[in-house]
Amino acid sequence: MHLLRVENLSVSYLTESGEVPIVDRMSIKMGMGEILGVVGESGSGKSMMALAIMGLLSPKMRMRADYINLDGEDLMKMSVEDRAAYVASKAAIIFQEPQASLNPCFSIASQLDETIAFHGGGGRADRKTKALELLDDVGINRPDLVLKMYPHQLSGGMNQRVAIAMALACEPRLLIADEPTTALDVTIQSQIIELLVKLSRAQQSGLMLITHDFALLSENTDRIGVVYSGQLMEHAATENILSSPHHPYTKALLDSIPQLGDRHVKGSRLFALDGNIPAIDQLPVGCRLGPRCPKAERQCVNTPELRSIENYGKVRCHLASVSSVNKAEADS
Amino acid sequence: MIHSPQFYQQSVIPSTVSRWTNNFLKNKLALSAFVLLALIFLVALFAPWIAPYDPAIQFENTKLPPAWYDDGMARHLLGTDDLGRDLFSRLVHGARLSLKLAIFVVVIASSIGMLLGSLSALSNVWIDQIIMRVMDLILALPSLLLAIVIVALIGPGLPNAIYAVAIVLIPHFVLITRNAIKAELGKEYVTAMMLDGATKVRLFTHSILPNILPSVIVQITLAFSTAVLEIAALGFLGLGAQAPYPEWGTILSESHAYITIAPWTVALPGLAIFFTLLSINLVGEGLRDAMELEQ
């Protein structure tokens, strides 16, 4: 039984001159209580994918998917209202900017209390106890003091802890953390990641950890998805990816981490590949990595599909173990 | 590599002014308002040739309705007023008068305002504080009230009303110029320019002016619309242009008494003011959007 199964999720941006594709037929699977890492450069569409799953895309965005199965129910079959209520009961998300994601006009107490109340929190006193507990769970030392404060009075790390507490108040089966530490100090980053991993393990809830930072994922995740220019390039178990990455892009990412295993090294933007991620309206012909790929060949002008590799995972590259292609499972 | 980096086209970055122009031209509403405003300006410019009669001549037919009514006459397109003056001619000359006065007011207010603003930013704290406190005071006073007090002190009539309106418009220009200069002076490249031996004039024309230009342009349109409105309001209250003058507000105040007998003498001058204000405001709004200024 899977916690999350996404099949062919596409997101596009509506403009006067038509739709601009941002996320292209993304398929992702997560088991119960599993930790999935999603890694990719800035602008590759990670956030859009997460927002699409949560149903939080702005009205200018359109999404399509064969199905998005969350804890046994297909979100694509639900009405907008049902879907919002269902997702809120099953999943929660925390964002990159902790301060911006909390309402500046309300105290921590009132924001937490509101969330607890909406998820069946009981009486006033019970909710207060619950709020204190939650803040304690996320490692806040003086919960009673923090409750009285406003977001701007807390540091980024504290705000992110509060945001996590608020997400936990929804008792989610799936927590999506969209670059939860990018805006924080290096020393705080590892604490927050440890906290997220610990909570996920303790509560047997799934965690989708979105990041630029490959080093961060290597020791904390069960599976990894590598995203480039709106497409899933590789999706496999963490140990497989670490030991034998199949995709040239993943290899380059791994090579760019100076010392694998040292999570204090910030390798996030030190990509080994020259050039930049292509603009959405200037995509190259064929493989989207083509112009930057060190292994590119003649056949790469043809668009590669995501293919399953036996005993490994899925890879989108013409060179990946051509022998073991399982055409039947290949994406259309 | 199959695809060399040149595969990607280098997109041309247009110059700032041409980008603004493009933005503005794309805005259909602002563009039509601009055309309307240009028309009003043309009418004002060629008023003596467009107006069929002298605005002061009194014809026998008083309170004649516009030509499209049954009892209207073709030779008085918009009818006549209570004294038998041709309304069309009065409105056309009114456009000339109103725009002339408003432009005069805005030129005075913006030059004094920018001068005071520069003075305030570049002089010592005391002069700065004195100027700013006076500007605060003017801002705190309701504009028409201040204008009325000034008119009361130095007497009613056109020139005095004009000075009153100009004074009211000064503070915004002072604030924009002062804040922009202060902000610019804090920037590193300005210090660098000064170290390179740039003169104050060069500093002003090359760094400060381009930076305050967008806000000043928008402020000028705002001030222009306020000036047209305020001059008309003073005229309406009997404190601005006096009776025989074909000033739009004055015409309105004269026809106020005949509102039931000759409603067109009320409706038409107001319509002229309204369309002038609307087109100025739309153009101003379009300029602000085109130059990507914050609201």
Place this chain on the structure above:
Amino acid sequence: MTSIIFRQFLLLILGLFTLTLFTFGISQLFPDPLILSDAHAKTINDSLIENYFNYIAFLSQGEWGLSRISGRSVLDEFFIYFPATLELTTIAIIFALVLGLPLGIYAAENKNKWQDKLIVSTTLIGYSMPIFWWGMLLVLLFALTLGISPVASRIGFEYDILPVTGFMLIDTLLSDQPYALAAFQNALQHLVLPTIVLGTIPLAIFTRVTRSAMIDALSSDYIRTAKAKGLPYDRIIWSHALRNAMIPIVTVIGLQISVLITGTLITEKIFAWPGIGKWLLEAVYRRDLVTLHGGLLAIASLVIIVNIAVEVLVHLVNPKLRHKK
């Protein structure tokens, strides 16, 4: 918070000081008509500073001079005329807020759709409306042609209402005449057109500010968080977004007082409304500088006080400012 109130209090004193310097300057330039009383005349000497302090002393004792028209104390007259203006402006502000906030919110919710475009263009029309013309048009249509509204003044001649508070809506209800209720209704009817005329520009401004503040709020991360938590739509709009949008809205409400007083001068003339505007215009026409001096002083002080009060309010609604030292 106390430090903020203290700071604003200092600003208030500074504002009033500049104002009195200004009016004192006027009284120096036009000395003859601006002597407040015989006692004041005796104190005048060669020292400007002494004269200023005497001037302030007389003002603070309520010696604002006698009106050249009626011979009554200017300060007393101000308080006679002021309630009519306050009643009209208050109702106009309420009218503008009650319509403007929901319209702005509705436009923001439907950003770039036709509803939004319609509302935005209508506000531009309202904003460009010369209110003296707008007032005459409304009178022509609703009072003179359709006859469904009174033409002018605060209440019909047939009602004899004793001024107690000076607010017609309250005084009619306090009245022990048998027609008290009918008089109240009549007073309300008299308020409709002036309220619309005076409220049009603030309405346009409130709608636009609410719209842009709500658009900003609705596109923020914290609204996304609130949606993710599964909060109901109404709560997201009316509690989370509006609470943040109130910060710029309150600031703009404060700025409207000047607009309202300018508008009051015109509206009161059109509707023969016996308020401050009519009082001051009369004073200008008859060149009664003492009354004008008093009116300017009173209204400008009022504007300064309201601006400071709004500033304090802005600090109250914005937690970020509230906690700043």
